[in-house]
Amino acid sequence: ALSGDGGAGPFMGRQMGSSQEMWSDITMERAQKEIDRLVNQAYVTSKKILTNNMELLEELAKRLMEQETVSAEEFQLMIAQKGKMMADYDVYGEMEEGVYPFQEDVKMS
16 A cells, blocks of 8 residues: 555655655555554454344345435434444454454455
């Protein structure tokens, strides 16, 4: 995400004609670990929310098949009728090294 081709113009933080990397290897490694952690946590959170709300998702899909669109108000009413609440925003926690859950799902497919 942070590396680019050496021939990039001056507009992405590179000097014209320079192929020198902007970031040290340590910085790149730290950034990549943080990106991996954020993607993993977002995947796990999303999957949990979708799994826990399957009945609502099925009703939404049925309604969309019938009328093509659902307004925000209709969707909020569906959520309330199912006794569901919007998900809380959480600060992402630490992650263990290794295979990420989204990679395991891909391998199973």
